Amino acid sequence: MSDTIRHIQLSSVVLPLATPISDAKVFTGRQKPMTEVWFLIAEITTADGLEGVGFSYSKRAGGPAQFAHAHQVSDVLIGEDPSDIGRLHVKMLWAGASVGRSGVAVQALAAIDVALWDLKAKRAGLPLAKLIGAHRDSVRTYNTSGGFLHAPIEEVLENATRSREAGIGGIKIKVGHPDPRVDMARLTAVREHLGDDFPLMVDANQQWDRPTAMRMCRAMEPFGLVWIEEPLDAYDYTGHADLARAIDTPIATGEMLSSVAEHLRLIDERSCDVIQPDAPRVGGITEFLRLSTIAAQAGLQLAPHFAMEIHCHLAATYPIEPWVEHFDWLDPLFEERMEIADGRMIVSERPGLGVTLTEQVRSWTVETAGVGRR
Incomplete structure (x- = not known):
């Protein structure tokens, strides 16, 4: 029997930058210096106890919107086979179809999609x-x-x-x-x-x-x-x-x-x-x-x-x-x-993306949500 997705943990994380960052958009008056980056982190756990991690991000604005959309659509993956990534991506798109297929609508899905690929590579024992x-x-x-x-x-x-x-x-x-x-x-x-x-x-x-x-x-x-x-x-x-x-x-x-x-x-x-x-x-x-x-x-x-x-x-x-x-x-x-x-x-030789989250991530987390059961 195939493994299934049991739980998805979503975290909205604000990474502070040590120095305010300015490119030409600041010098032309179109943006303020960048002081932080928002991350949406997805952690997927399967019924067999396997785990995958993924992330997306936004600079200056959009972080809360990515988090909210991912939370709304991610429940459609509970009970699904995590190996069927293409089908699951389409399923999430249709769950949020009324807001389109670009911008925040797909950036919110990206963290989950990346986590699915990380999980699949880890299951195979291979770098992505x-x-x-x-x-x-x-x-x-x-x-x-x-x-x-x-x-x-x-x-x-x-x-x-x-x-x-x-x-x-x-x-x-x-x-x-x-x-x-x-x-x-x-x-x-x-x-x-x-x-x-x-x-x-x-x-x-x-x-x-x-x-x-x-x-x-x-x-x-x-x-x-x-x-x-x-x-x-x-x-x-x-x-x-x-x-x-x-x-x-x-x-x-x-x-x-x-x-x-x-x-x-x-x-x-x-x-x-x-x-x-x-x-x-x-x-x-x-x-x-x-x-x-x-x-x-x-x-x-x-x-x-x-x-x-x-x-x-x-x-x-x-x-x-x-x-x-x-x-x-x-x-x-x-x-x-x-x-x-x-x-x-x-290229890392570790399975999956080859990265694990630090404890520091938890202290920068401003909101969390989970779907499914732990």
């Missing part, structure tokens, strides 16, 4: 990447968290040195400052600091209009960047496509899109060279894998956004050599650390 089918046991990794616009350039350079010495294989800095001279001065300083051959990326966080983006992208061509990220509004498919055709430097985008359907427009309109889906934002691992198959067929490079604990496994399954973003913000949530060596992030 091996369960899905890995192309490699490590992935190129780059650091973003040291290059935000609120940091003085001296601090950015120190962070870059520290990351490089730690084995990080690339550095990304934030641009999109209202004064383009600031962007160019910071980029020049970082390129000179790293040397011509070290992989360097920039991220404008959607803050340029079309004429500005064209000018800035052309001005940045001589810097030999791996990519220019989110030069335009995330939903400006046509503008991104025009840039991708006009600029030799690869154009990257996709992290802010919250469904597979939205990413399909990026692919159909050839709006990017590097696609940057985020599994927690698009609905979990099930949806990410559906999208990555299509992206690979289109010949796109892959660089998943944030959540390296999930994306290291998923990037390892992509047929084209990918990048994974290194953020240490989530370190307080997990007992384990991602291993970095020679510019690459090593």
Whole structure:
């Protein structure tokens, strides 16, 4: 007889950030500095006593909404076979169909979906990447968290040195400052600091209009960047496509899109060279894998956004050599650390995602709910 889902524990967790974070959206007045990240954590227990853990997240707003929606729909999984992940994902979608298939509606499901995949891999005694089918046991990794616009350039350079010495294989800095001279001065300083051959990326966080983006992208061509990220509004498919055709430097985008359907427009309109889906934002691992198959067929490079604990496994399954973003913000949530060596992030050999929650998570938990029986 198949194992069944007995209990799902949901936790809303607020992770405080040590330093308020500012990118271009703050400097243009569209957002306040980020001081915390909300996480929705799902812990699934089966009748046989097996456990899986997953998470999704939101920055600045949306955490309580994700928690509430997940609580409403998760009871449809009680008594179900946890191995039937695709069917269960559709069942949850239909349970919340009136609020659609993007945004909070799918981000709430992502934590549960990830927990189901973690559980399935643990049952098989395999790392998640091996369960899905890995192309490699490590992935190129780059650091973003040291290059935000609120940091003085001296601090950015120190962070870059520290990351490089730690084995990080690339550095990304934030641009999109209202004064383009600031962007160019910071980029020049970082390129000179790293040397011509070290992989360097920039991220404008959607803050340029079309004429500005064209000018800035052309001005940045001589810097030999791996990519220019989110030069335009995330939903400006046509503008991104025009840039991708006009600029030799690869154009990257996709992290802010919250469904597979939205990413399909990026692919159909050839709006990017590097696609940057985020599994927690698009609905979990099930949806990410559906999208990555299509992206690979289109010949796109892959660089998943944030959540390296999930994306290291998923990037390892992509047929084209990918990048994974290194953020240490989530370190307080997990007992384990991602291993970095020679510019690459090593795929964990532990079963499942290979992470366990810390006790600190409990102290940051602001709300809990359970469905089923313990």
